[in-house]
Amino acid sequence: MNACDQLIDYFNQHLTEDERIRFEAHLATCQTCQEELEQLEALVGGVAFLSEPTEPPSGMKARILDNVFAEDTTEPKLVKAEPAPVTPFTETRKKQKSSWGALALAAALVLSLVGNGYLLMNQDEPTAITLTDTVPLEGESEGVAYLAEQDGDRQLIVQTNGLAPLEANEVYQVWLLKDESPIPTGAFVTDDKGNGTVIYTLDSTESATDWDTVAVTKEPERGNQTPEGDIVLSASL
């Protein structure tokens, strides 16, 4: 199937996470698809008016606005989010961007971790990895940051797709930031498709910090404690 043929399935959200990332990479360079997507989206506002008029339930406005404005202090009541353990990191769940296809992501992650020999690295019996948050990274290419727990350790996992090739000693460096103050959380190099993965285990102090941003920069060398390069991918947590 030609990449352009996936436009409808992209628009109607039928692609797997993997397919979506690949299609978006295609979309970025295909003017025909961009125009067709624009046209599909532009008409949503028109066809919506074909909807059968339906009286909103009484009290809905108050319920919704209460929940929306309460979001800084509590989990919205109506959103049946999966229960998550109460830890500093899971607080980021509230700020989570819409991550449709979370299941596909989780499946992709497990496959990918197995592929990276991650389970083998743990010589003891492999234990389940629990994803506590999934955040799409935005910037020059595609990526996803996962916050996970395994054996009580908190981990930051970053996967990228389509990053620009690196020069000799360069690395992609992942950072966690709070109030614009970064700590390095692992570096990686990419394969020929710009794919890269890094898994970083946070120590107890880092685990207790309420990080607000995850970012990836291109650094001239490994081991930088503060970023020198520009941010290529980032997301709010």
Place this chain on the structure above:
Amino acid sequence: MTDIELYERVRKKDKQALETLYDRYERILYAFVMQLTKDRDLAEEAMQEVFIKLWRGGGVYDESKGKFKSWLFTMSRHVTIDLIRKRKPDLQLDESYAEAIPSPSPSVETEVEWQEERAQIETAMAELPVEQQKVVRLMYFQGLSQQKIADACDIPLGTVKGRIRLALKQLRKHLSHDDIDKEVER
């Protein structure tokens, strides 16, 4: 105040502005997400997700994305389909629904400004051949995959996109300039 002005205020955490946007869109958005979910609880949940997104700034609008209204409905549709897939992964295609020509329900008072919008799109739809109307509905309201649209319309997979393209082109011709984005008009 225009939608965009309201949206800018929402970005600065102006609760009043969000409430005004809510009031402005509640009925049509609710009708729209009901059309997609056919489930009142799910529709309300979708509405909440949409306004949480607006409030938190998830999914950012700027004028390069065309009309605010189209962006809002596209975002809402995305959120709603996402919810349907999570909560009702086996929601079945309702053929009879796809064929039905909607008629305003007399028991519900439609807001005046909608009547105009509605009349416009209905007129535009009525101009389309039946098979194009069907594909538009399957596409926008059922959110079907290309394969399922092909099956439902009994046409080859490769024909679906062309038929949708044709239908959109016809619709655009009949809708007022105000209703579609500049990018599309170009």
